[in-house]
Amino acid sequence: MRQDIQLVLVLALTFGLLGCSAAPEGETGSSSTMTDSLDPHSFARPDEVRVTHLALDLTVDFDHRILEGTAALEFEGEGSELVLDTRNLDIQAILLDDGTAADFSLGEEVEFLGRSLTIALPAGTKSAIVRYVTDPSAEALQWLSPQQTSGGKPFLFTQSQAILARTWVPCQDSPAVRMTYEATIRVPTGLMAVMSAENATERSPQDIYTFRMAQPIPSYLLALAVGDLAFQSLGERSGVFAEPSVLKKAAWEFAEVEEMMDAAERLYGPYRWERYDLLVLPPSFPFGGMENPRLTFATPTILAGDRSLVALVAHELAHSWSGNLVTNATWNDFWLNEGFTSYIENRIMEELYGTDYAKMLAVLSRQDLADTLEEIGPEAADTHLFLDLRNRNPDDGMTAIAYDKGAAFLATMESLAGREVWDDFLADYFSTFGFESLDTERFASYLTENLLDANPGLADKARLEEWIYGPGLPSNIAPVVSGAFDEVDRVAAAWAEGATAAELETAGWTTHHWLYFLRGLPDNLSGTQMTGLDKAFGFTTSGNSEILCAWLTVAIRNDYRETDSALEDFLTRVGRRKFLKPLYAELAKTERGLEWARGVYAGARSGYHSISAGTIDEILSWSG
Ligand code: BES
Ligand code: ZN
Numbered sequence: 105m106r107q108d109i110q111l112v113l114v115l116a117l118t119f120g121l122l123g124c125s126a127a128p129e130g131e132t133g134s135s136s137t138m139t140d141s142l143d144p145h146s147f148a149r150p151d152e153v154r155v156t157h158l159a160l161d162l163t164v165d166f167d168h169r170i171l172e173g174t175a176a177l178e179f180e181g182e183g184s185e186l187v188l189d190t191r192n193l194d195i196q197a198i199l200l201d202d203g204t205a206a207d208f209s210l211g212e213e214v215e216f217l218g219r220s221l222t223i224a225l226p227a228g229t230k231s232a233i234v235r236y237v238t239d240p241s242a243e244a245l246q247w248l249s250p251q252q253t254s255g256g257k258p259f260l261f262t263q264s265q266a267i268l269a270r271t272w273v274p275c276q277d278s279p280a281v282r283m284t285y286e287a288t289i290r291v292p293t294g295l296m297a298v299m300s301a302e303n304a305t306e307r308s309p310q311d312i313y314t315f316r317m318a319q320p321i322p323s324y325l326l327a328l329a330v331g332d333l334a335f336q337s338l339g340e341r342s343g344v345f346a347e348p349s350v351l352k353k354a355a356w357e358f359a360e361v362e363e364m365m366d367a368a369e370r371l372y373g374p375y376r377w378e379r380y381d382l383l384v385l386p387p388s389f390p391f392g393g394m395e396n397p398r399l400t401f402a403t404p405t406i407l408a409g410d411r412s413l414v415a416l417v418a419h420e421l422a423h424s425w426s427g428n429l430v431t432n433a434t435w436n437d438f439w440l441n442e443g444f445t446s447y448i449e450n451r452i453m454e455e456l457y458g459t460d461y462a463k464m465l466a467v468l469s470r471q472d473l474a475d476t477l478e479e480i481g482p483e484a485a486d487t488h489l490f491l492d493l494r495n496r497n498p499d500d501g502m503t504a505i506a507y508d509k510g511a512a513f514l515a516t517m518e519s520l521a522g523r524e525v526w527d528d529f530l531a532d533y534f535s536t537f538g539f540e541s542l543d544t545e546r547f548a549s550y551l552t553e554n555l556l557d558a559n560p561g562l563a564d565k566a567r568l569e570e571w572i573y574g575p576g577l578p579s580n581i582a583p584v585v586s587g588a589f590d591e592v593d594r595v596a597a598a599w600a601e602g603a604t605a606a607e608l609e610t611a612g613w614t615t616h617h618w619l620y621f622l623r624g625l626p627d628n629l630s631g632t633q634m635t636g637l638d639k640a641f642g643f644t645t646s647g648n649s650e651i652l653c654a655w656l657t658v659a660i661r662n663d664y665r666e667t668d669s670a671l672e673d674f675l676t677r678v679g680r681r682k683f684l685k686p687l688y689a690e691l692a693k694t695e696r697g698l699e700w701a702r703g704v705y706a707g708a709r710s711g712y713h714s715i716s717a718g719t720i721d722e723i724l725s726w727s728g
Pocket of ligand 1: 265266390391392393394395415416419420423442499502507682
């Protein structure tokens, strides 16, 4: 059936039949209002007509930095219009399943959201094919020049979350809409394509790759990467893709992923996506990780050489339950994705490395939370778990509140209900809502009905409303204590009292001990103290990105110029926003720092993803 449609489209395009009935862009009064939609970040009206399957056929054109081809959409529902989200897409033609060209119109451009695409549907229409081209500035796409990769070949990757899928696929770009998908991706000779779907592990001699995602997923999990990739197996159900020169290191770092999968399954029930592979991206990837189903995208900055940063893998894997299986209905409910995932990440780490290790991670998470509360103010509305992101960029919700306050709430529930009861509750939650999207309110009533009401006194102790709809941190928060960090405190105190850095007893310290130590350093340090620390511990030349970033932040704060060239190199090489943001923000605090930062940024910006550049533009008041 789908092939027939494609054939009709090819014929129609060949004979120039299309494009005649399309209304000029923006002319018809299509809806740019969202009042009838529950998701404030989508124009779609899935309650009327809902997309159920997507078939992509795209050609990847590195010379023009565009994707070009078709998106065939199958849908259900009785409505007379299909409304899709688009942003900077050039819609060339739309063909319906009866072989006729569709009437369609694009709505007015709305900030952050782009334009609605409304397609008129004669009764009985079940599918449509959209022929389109992406814009070179499409925000979901980062086109890397050969210089930006380790192997000197061009590279492309997508980042669809939160609402950027619409910049490369016309779709109902709401996390409340799920669809299965298939894709045919045509790439330049010698490059390999991978997606958040069933992947080949070998190169295609024809340079054409086909994909199938049989489980229904929301659009923000659509993902594609194209580059000089190689694959190495990690276990029965897992493996890693990376550029050839990075592959060995990556495979070593991620060797424990099967154990993580087993641990997560013991806790929360079966892994529903068959395989779990990772893709290591070039260093400009703006995030630490992205939970694209079956294929997590990861920054190379977690390849520390000692497996000390693999909590990120536990995190992205955890999304296979919280997020990908049970999905937040809107971005206001983002904590349902990230808070649950951060909590589960910690539980997986505890399973593999023990409670002492997990407690260190939990203390660092609480520190992030405290910093964020201080930054945005403990009473601010953005400290509520349930957010109001209407008319805002949903990225604004990507703070420690969703992650760390969310995780703290669940840890508090665990301690109140007891671990066994709580674990059973969560496993039931994932099986009840599997492959569905739900909002905060629905979660709250499920929790109330299935746990709180069944356990006398628990509802009062939990203070659910306060946690979800109130500011700051409720006083019933479960405390976290790390004995390992108490030890670091003692060493730091000895140093503050005059012991030299070289005398400190730091044998056996892990990355997390060092991070805690660096975070706890006094605000003002002398040049002698800085040099002493650097000499004794070699922070400036650390190959661990987290330690280096924490140290560089201290160095900027204390105007310790010895690190300038390491800092410039890091800011130029790495595009991960989590690192760029605190470093540029610290620089921007002084006149001289700001000027220096702008100088570095002028050279580095073109190598950053638009997501990172957008954030740094603001910090440096950059206008080009
Ligand atoms: N899903 C997020 C990344 C994301 C969130 C992208 C919102 C766009 C919008 C991912 O799972 C994530 O949380 N990544 C973290 C790492 C994690 C260990 C906290 C990151 O990239 O820093
Ligand atoms: Zn996450």
